Amino acid sequence: MKPTDTKQGDKVPRPLSSDQAQKGTPSPDPVLEQPDPDTxxxxxxxxxxxxxxxxxxxxxxxxxxxxxxGEG
Structure with a gap:
């Protein structure tokens, strides 16, 4: 999932209430980035x-x- 995706993810900086998630409310903050496999x-x-x-x-x-x- 990319930070520009508007879909709900299970990793968001600020959790959503279940009501917001059920209504499909987009995350108020960008979705966290996936780890870079190289690093x-x-x-x-x-x-x-x-x-x-x-x-x-x-x-x-x-x-x-x-x-x-200093002592020596």
Whole structure:
């Protein structure tokens, strides 16, 4: 399903009520995109949350390194 499709999908950013779905009301927001098969495996491994966690760990390591170099 493409973002321009007006058909109801089971994956919409904002859920519809059952009344709206039965009446065929189009989704108020664009339908979510299907995963890209070429990058799907990587996308599942690297999520925005894991990237933020990695950045936090990196900052902590850099802070500790700076402290250790300052003490030495």
């Amino acid at each position: 799907e495996a990587v996308d599942k491994v690297i999520t925005p949350t894991s990237i933020k966690e990695q950045e936090e760990k990196t900052r902590e390591i850099q802070r500790r390194l700076a402290e250790a170099q």
